[in-house]
Amino acid sequence: MKYNIRTSIVIGLVVIAMCSFVTGCANKKDSAAANSNDDLSNKSSQVENQLPSSNDENSSSSSTDFQAPEEGYYSNDYDEILKIQKSDDNTYNIEYSITKLLYVENAIGTYNSETGVLSFSGDDDGGAAFEADVVNKGDHLDVAVTQSSHKDAVGSVQSFYKADDPR
Structure with missing residues (x-):
């Protein structure tokens, strides 16, 4: 009977440890994904900041260059x-x-x-x-x-x- 109680306690602790480990890994993945998304949005905003705005002196008057249909x-x-x-x-x-x-x-x-x-x-x-x-x-x-x-x-x-x- 003592072995059954000890075995049950050990199995319970192992299950709790495994659940904690899995949950911890999931949280790490979620935070890693969130950090990755933050990096992407930061890079996106950096690229947007590098693009010339229509108010820049060096930007052309037309944002799109069209090509006339050829004869x-x-x-x-x-x-x-x-x-x-x-x-x-x-x-x-x-x-x-x-x-x-x-x-x-x-x-x-x-x-x-x-x-x-x-x-x-x-x-x-x-x-x-x-x-x-x-x-x-x-x-x-x-x-x-x-x-x-x-x-x-x-x-x-x-x-x-x-x-x-x-x-």
Whole structure:
């Protein structure tokens, strides 16, 4: 009976010691993770402090540099086309189509270097007013339809990739 009581006490102490050890390790991990997060936030704020603010004398007036869409022929998987030609007066002549819906030829566009948007307007093949915006995304151009007699087209965005002109 004495052995059973002593054994129970020893087992109880071992269990308590193990629980304390596990809890202590968990607390160390939590505090290590917290310290790691503090280090990351400190580094983040240090990097933010190193970035030029818009009030700095050396910072440029524009925080984002936009690239105008290049002249040329563009297409996509739906055989839709976008052809851009720059005129001498810094306007753009645009040819554009949405497969089985509309075709726009001789639309006139202007590029806004502050927004990075080439906006163009003209009449579609049905004689209705049409407008869209072109944005250079680096490896492709996105065209967002802003006005059309085809209500389903308004708000749609198509991606076009540089291609060889088949004509």
